[in-house]
Amino acid sequence: MRLIVLGCSGSGPGPDAPASGYLVDTGDARLVLDLGxxxxxxxxxxxDPWELDAVAFSHLHPDHCADFTSLVVHRRYHPRPPYDPAARPLPVHAPAEAPDRxxxxxxxxxxxxxxxDLTDVFTFHALADGGMSGVGAATLTARRVDHLCEAYGLRIDVGGKSLVYSGDTGPCTALVELARGADVLLCEATWPHVMPQWGDEPPTGVHLSGRQAGEHAAAAGVGRLLITHVPSWFDGDELLAEAKAAFDGPVELVAPDAAYDI
Known part of the structure; x- marks a missing residue:
């Protein structure tokens, strides 16, 4: 399995990176996790976007899904499509509100x-807590996580390898359970653990600090931690250091266009 970072800036695009989006090649299928x-x-x-086999959205905040409309235009109005998109609609795995939103x-x-109605070129599949779907030979598993809207962590398993993507979440046991024993946890770390406005602990139900990302990786026993979703107004190296202090395995801060073999 191969992971390519399309964008990793938290809460919106930054000066050097698009917002959240990740391309995963499972060997026999290619899917995108979020399109911010x-x-x-x-x-x-x-x-080539025509080679996508599926798209999955962790949740429907714009920094994770705004570019879906560009994919609609591409599939509806490309003058030379390699196949009839109405005959091969692209599967979209997303929260239940996705078709309307x-x-x-x-x-x-x-x-x-x-x-x-976008079902001329897409088929929509509602995510559910614990739900599993097939994407080629891979299995996509969703767990509901703790965010400000309906949001899911996503796990891809294929050929004995596993990648877990946190999406956006505050601290929660569901993410630990989803990531248990995974080879790679691609995890948001949106803010420092200590800030004057919240005292000793960050607010719950929104995001993870760098330290909390490391704690979740350690609790799940993952092989490697990749830190992402750092907003342009915070220092990624500071959040990386927090994560490293809480998790003794390999930890990296992702960058746009970086690729990782799993």
Missing amino acids: NGTFGALQRHL FAAAYAPSAAERAET
Whole structure:
């Protein structure tokens, strides 16, 4: 399995990186985990979008899904598609509201929102806590995590290898359970653990600190921790150091266009 970082900037694109998006090649299938602002352009540096086999969204905040509308345009209006997209609709694994939310984002006006239907080129599959789906030979497993909206951590297993993506989450046992024994945990670390406005502990139910990302990796017994989703206003090296202090395995801070073999 191979992971390519399309974007990794937290809460929106930064000066040097698109927002969240990751391309995963499982050997016989290629899928994208999230498509935040700017990631569709980055995707085209690494893969012809027509070669995608699935898209999965951890949740529907714009920094994780805004570029889906660009994928709609690509599949509907490309002048020379290699196949009929209506005959081969692309599977989209996402929270239950995705069809309506994406239609609203794509609709040219509020009046046309109710009439906008994207199922001519996509098939939508609602994620559920503990739900499993097949993407080629790989298994995609979702667990509900603790964020401000319906949000999921996602695990990909294929050929005895496993990658877990936290999406956005505060501290939760579900992420530890999902990541148990995984080869790689791609985990958000959005803020420092100690900040004046919240005292000794960050608020719950929103994001992980660098230290908390390391603690979750240690509790799950993962092989390697990859830190992501660092906003442009925080120091990634500071969050990386927090994670390293809490997890004694290999830890890296991801960067746009970086690739990782799993």
